[in-house]
Amino acid sequence: MSLACRTFETRVGEELFGIKIDYEREYVVALAGNPNVGKSTLFNNLTGMKQHTGNWPGKTVANARGVCRYKDKEYVMVDLPGTYSLMAHSQEEEVARDFVCFARPDAVIVVCDATCLERNLNLVLQTMEISKNVVVCVNLMDEAKRKRIGVDTYKLSKMLKVPVVGITARKKSTLKSLLETMSVIVDKEEKTQDFMIKYPEPIERAIAVLEPVVSRKIDHIDSRWLCLKLLDNDESIMKSIENFLPINPFEDGEVASGLEIAYKILEESNISKEDLSDIIVSSIVRQAERISKSVVFYEDEKYVERDRKMDRIITGKYLGYPLMMVLLFVVFWITIRGANYPSAMLARFFFFLEERITYFFELVNAPNWLHGILVLGVYRVLAWVVSVMLPPMAIFFPLFTILEDLGYLPRVAFNLDKYFKKASSCGKQALTMCMGFGCNAVGVTGCRIIDSPRERLIAIITNNFVPCNGRFPTLIAVITMFFTGYLTGLTGSLVSSLILTLVIVMGVVMTFLISGLLSKTILKGVPSSFTLELPPYRRPQVLKVIVRSIFDRTLFVLGRAVIVAAPAGAIIWMMANIHVGGETLLGISADFLDPFGKLLGLDGVIVLAFILGFPANEIVVPIIIMAYMAQGSLIELGSLSELKELLVANGWTLTTAISMMLFTLFHWPCSTTCLTIRKETKSIKWTVLSFAIPTLVGIGVCFIFASTVRLLGLIINT
Amino acid sequence: MSKIPTLNDLKQGQKARVNKIITKGTIRRRLQDMGFIEGSMVECLQRSPLGDPTAYLIKGCVIALRSEDSSSILVSEVI
Numbered sequence: 182m183s184l185a186c187r188t189f190e191t192r193v194g195e196e197l198f199g200i201k202i203d204y205e206r207e208y209v210v211a212l213a214g215n216p217n218v219g220k221s222t223l224f225n226n227l228t229g230m231k232q233h234t235g236n237w238p239g240k241t242v243a244n245a246r247g248v249c250r251y252k253d254k255e256y257v258m259v260d261l262p263g264t265y266s267l268m269a270h271s272q273e274e275e276v277a278r279d280f281v282c283f284a285r286p287d288a289v290i291v292v293c294d295a296t297c298l299e300r301n302l303n304l305v306l307q308t309m310e311i312s313k314n315v316v317v318c319v320n321l322m323d324e325a326k327r328k329r330i331g332v333d334t335y336k337l338s339k340m341l342k343v344p345v346v347g348i349t350a351r352k353k354s355t356l357k358s359l360l361e362t363m364s365v366i367v368d369k370e371e372k373t374q375d376f377m378i379k380y381p382e383p384i385e386r387a388i389a390v391l392e393p394v395v396s397r398k399i400d401h402i403d404s405r406w407l408c409l410k411l412l413d414n415d416e417s418i419m420k421s422i423e424n425f426l427p428i429n430p431f432e433d434g435e436v437a438s439g440l441e442i443a444y445k446i447l448e449e450s451n452i453s454k455e456d457l458s459d460i461i462v463s464s465i466v467r468q469a470e471r472i473s474k475s476v477v478f479y480e481d482e483k484y485v486e487r488d489r490k491m492d493r494i495i496t497g498k499y500l501g502y503p504l505m506m507v508l509l510f511v512v513f514w515i516t517i518r519g520a521n522y523p524s525a526m527l528a529r530f531f532f533f534l535e536e537r538i539t540y541f542f543e544l545v546n547a548p549n550w551l552h553g554i555l556v557l558g559v560y561r562v563l564a565w566v567v568s569v570m571l572p573p574m575a576i577f578f579p580l581f582t583i584l585e586d587l588g589y590l591p592r593v594a595f596n597l598d599k600y601f602k603k604a605s606s607c608g609k610q611a612l613t614m615c616m617g618f619g620c621n622a623v624g625v626t627g628c629r630i631i632d633s634p635r636e637r638l639i640a641i642i643t644n645n646f647v648p649c650n651g652r653f654p655t656l657i658a659v660i661t662m663f664f665t666g667y668l669t670g671l672t673g674s675l676v677s678s679l680i681l682t683l684v685i686v687m688g689v690v691m692t693f694l695i696s697g698l699l700s701k702t703i704l705k706g707v708p709s710s711f712t713l714e715l716p717p718y719r720r721p722q723v724l725k726v727i728v729r730s731i732f733d734r735t736l737f738v739l740g741r742a743v744i745v746a747a748p749a750g751a752i753i754w755m756m757a758n759i760h761v762g763g764e765t766l767l768g769i770s771a772d773f774l775d776p777f778g779k780l781l782g783l784d785g786v787i788v789l790a791f792i793l794g795f796p797a798n799e800i801v802v803p804i805i806i807m808a809y810m811a812q813g814s815l816i817e818l819g820s821l822s823e824l825k826e827l828l829v830a831n832g833w834t835l836t837t838a839i840s841m842m843l844f845t846l847f848h849w850p851c852s853t854t855c856l857t858i859r860k861e862t863k864s865i866k867w868t869v870l871s872f873a874i875p876t877l878v879g880i881g882v883c884f885i886f887a888s889t890v891r892l893l894g895l896i897i898n899t
Numbered sequence: 900m901s902k903i904p905t906l907n908d909l910k911q912g913q914k915a916r917v918n919k920i921i922t923k924g925t926i927r928r929r930l931q932d933m934g935f936i937e938g939s940m941v942e943c944l945q946r947s948p949l950g951d952p953t954a955y956l957i958k959g960c961v962i963a964l965r966s967e968d969s970s971s972i973l974v975s976e977v978i
Contacts, residue, residue, distance in 0.1 A: 266932040270925045297959040300934055462928065463936040470939075470958075485959075492954065492961070493945060501948035595963050599949035602965060608952065632925075710926035710968045712933055715954055715961040 207248075207255045208367040211280055213308055214292035215301050216263030217716045219320045223292055223350035224260045227360075231733070251360045256367070259286065265300070267307045268415075268462070271632050275417055281311050282402060282418075283425045287367040288314045290359070295325035295332045295347070296717050298477050302469035306378055309343065310406040314369065316362055317345040323352070324719060328485055331478040340472055342375040351722065377405070380464050383450035384457070387412060387443035394439040401426060411436070412443060413458055488717050492592070501596045508589070509685060512580045514678035517657055520572035521674075527568035535560060550758070558754030558807070559747045565803035566742045573654040574738055574799075579730040581618060586721035590615045594713055600693050605700035605708045607636040610643075614692065617647035621850055622857040624649075629861070633709040638867060639696050641858055645850040645875045646692045648685065650734075651798040655845050656681055658802055662825040663838035688846050695874065703870075738799070745797040753793065753804055757811030767808055781880060782840030782887030784832060791844065796852045801845070836890050840883045847879030904977055906955065907970035909943035915974035916940055922971035934958035935972055 214220045225231060228247025245260040261280055262273035281289055289312045293301035298319065309315050319332055338345035344362045348355045379385070388408045395411065396404035402422070410418045411430060423429050430436045447457065479485065494500055535556060542552045584590065590612055598608035609631050617624030624644040631637040648656065660680050665673045700706060756767040764772075767789075775785030786808045794801035806824065809831045828837075849872050850858065859868045909915055917939045920927050934957045935941070942956040952963045 265929070268928060268932070270928045270932075300958045300960050303932065303934075458928075459931070459936075462931040466931065466934055466936050466939075488961075489944060489956075496945065496947055496954070498946075498948050595947050595952065595954065596949075598947060598952050598963070598965070602951065608963075608965075708965075708967075710922070710929075710965070712926075712929055712968075713952070713963040715963060 207257045209257045209286040210288045211259045211286040213261045218292050218294040219350040220292045279421050290316045290318050292318045295319045295321045299473035306465050315343045319347045320350050322347045323349040329480040333476045337476045387446045391439045391443045496592050510682045513681045516573050516577045517677050518674040519576045523572040531564035558750040562746045562750030562803040566746045570654040570799040571738050574650045575731045575734045578734045579727045582726045583721045588716050588718045591715050604697035606639045606696045607631045610640040613640050614647045617644045621649045621854040625857045635706045639699050642871045643692045646688045746800045749800050753807045781883035782836050843883050844879050849876045905970040906972040907966050914942045915977045918973040918975045
């Protein structure tokens with residue numbers, strides 16, 4: 182291939198994926214496949230990267246590239262968005278198709294799920310129409326074996342006339358044959374493919390008329406495939422051709438007259454333009470069916486039945502909802518109970534260390550202000566983030582990942598969809614909400630799985646009603662201090678989990694209410710159609726998940742703590758110690774915010790903490806503690822009960838605690854989430870609304886609650 | 900039944916053959932990609948706890964559809 186041509190492809194790669202490829206030095210390999218076939222797992226294992234994976238369709242929403250080395254050669258692996266087809270009905274399909282078509286990778290690995298090969302073959306056949314360098318990679322061979330499904334990869338290869346490799350992506354040892362096949366095919370001289378999808382005779386005749394003309398005009402794209410697209414009047418591909426190539430086939434006289442003859446042939450056979458699209462799609466689906474029938478064997482139907490039985494329980498009429506609640510409850514319970522011990526240990530360790538450090542500062546005669554900023558400011562906030570916030574985060578995350586890997590989340594979406602339909606939004610919003618539990622920024626990015634722009638915006642704006650990993654340690658701390666502190670051991674943690682579950686349910690209900698409200702006001706519309714795949718249950722790699730996510734989460738939180746919590750600690754200490762007109766900056770700010778805070782059942786310090794916590798929610802509680810401690814009442818803080826004493830000494834009541842929880846659940850998204858929303862919506866307006874709506878809800882809910890309490894004259898002291 | 904049965908009329912456990920999709924646009928193509936083409940066998944697996952959507956087994960995969968969409972798929976040979 183000429184060098185000039187490759188320059189063009191580099192540009193395409195850059196435009197589509199923002200990646201620079203040096204075709205001179207590296208091979209480019211694209212990974213295509215249906216959603217949820219383990220593409221990301223394969224990608225990670227080939228490139229050594231750590232993209233998050235999960236068992237539900239559309240998990241990978243960001244495009245990724247990585248480098249894979251095999252036998253002294255370098256391969257740039259490009260993870261294409263997971264798609265069911267390349268007919269370009271959505272943005273992802275367009276991107277995937279354009280990359281295969283115009284960036285011309287040296288190989289396209291189409292990853293398939295061995296347990297439902299037939300549907301996957303649809304994409305394989307479509308890809309083979311565009312690219313000559315296809316490798317079919319049948320993944321999840323272990324799952325297939327467990328379900329007693331046999332796949333004859335040899336026969337499949339014979340039928341398709343392309344290499345077929347069976348692998349288990351999560352077992353690195355099975356990938357060798359894939360790498361070997363890949364290294365052979367990238368050097369393959371280009372040649373016409375033997376296998377072709379056969380279309381009904383009139384269509385074949387129409388293609389025969391058109392193809393010679395088209396192949397003379399455009400040598401960059403497979404001409405047979407392009408003819409089909411021309412006949413099908415596929416506007417999306419024409420736009421891409423115009424964008425990437427200096428030609429519009431429709432404007433070319435010869436092509437146009439060729440098309441005219443071709444259409445006449447079709448007309449004579451009574452095939453209208455509308456029929457044609459249907460015939461093309463069903464021809465491919467039927468061939469996939471035919472091939473699948475001769476290469477897939479079900480040894481025992483009962484094993485396939487197992488998933489159906491599980492579904493009848495998990496999404497059953499009577500058990501579906503209770504089970505969701507119980508699972509949520511159990512996850513929280515393990516989190517709360519499990520976090521107790523490491524929390525207490527870490528707290529003891531940090532305060533022991535603080536004494537030593539203070540001793541050291543005295544020893545070297547360090548000035549008081551330096552000790553103040555570094556120890557009382559930076560160190561203490563860091564210590565609080567790590568000891569109180571980190572353990573619940575590090576425990577919740579892997580638990581959730583296990584549920585995700587199992588394939589439970591799409592079932593949640595299935596169970597809850599009716600409410601989303603009532604709110605005129607998309608059922609897949611349940612999936613993006615689930616992602617929000619981990620991190621709202623991730624949840625917002627995940628909203629890409631929702632095709633309808635209106636429904637996607639609703640999901641983005643309401644994502645913040647699900648408390649992220651950085652917020653519910655705050656909820657746990659408040660619940661433990663003010664509601665269950667007097668209960669010990671098992672009862673305490675059970676009641677705490679129950680309250681936390683109720684708080685989460687409140688967030689979910691609010692999501693439905695606000696989604697419905699948006700659908701009736703600024704985002705008016707009727708629910709659009711969508712299909713939701715319920716993937717097969719898969720056995721999670723429990724140990725690996727636990728090790729990985731504790732490690733990853735810990736590093737992530739620690740990283741953020743250093744970047745965000747440490748400066749916040751310094752700032753708050755300075756605010757507490759810089760005097761302006763006889764009062765500290767902290768005092769002035771807190772006093773200023775106090776009337777507003779009181780209106781919401783909070784106080785000035787809490788509001789200030791939420792504002793300063795904008796960069797990261799996990800520093801809100803540490804800031805509150807710092808602020809109270811700096812205002813005089815210096816006590817040793819080793820446990821939550823001592824912390825409660827501090828809070829009560831600063832005027833906290835049960836009302837404050839409840840308002841605090843409500844405001845934790847309903848307030849503005851953190852700075853990272855706001856930036857992500859800006860990036861995803863490309864609009865200041867929607868970013869501002871995503872900030873304003875949860876904030877107004879929070880202010881409203883807290884105000885109503887606090888006013889009701891005041892009205893009832895209830896002053897609850899605890 | 901006087902009217903032509905749709906996928907939405909199937910009861911849990913019933914199977915039928917897809918005849919025709921009467922909706923247009925993106926969802927039509929999406930359904931076809933999933934395997935809902937003339938002649939495909941579909942099985943109604945179960946409704947969600949609140950009665951909608953419904954899960955169908957098509958081409959070995961489980962796909963959930965809302966009643967609006969499943970009633971746009973005409974079927975025959977209900978068994």
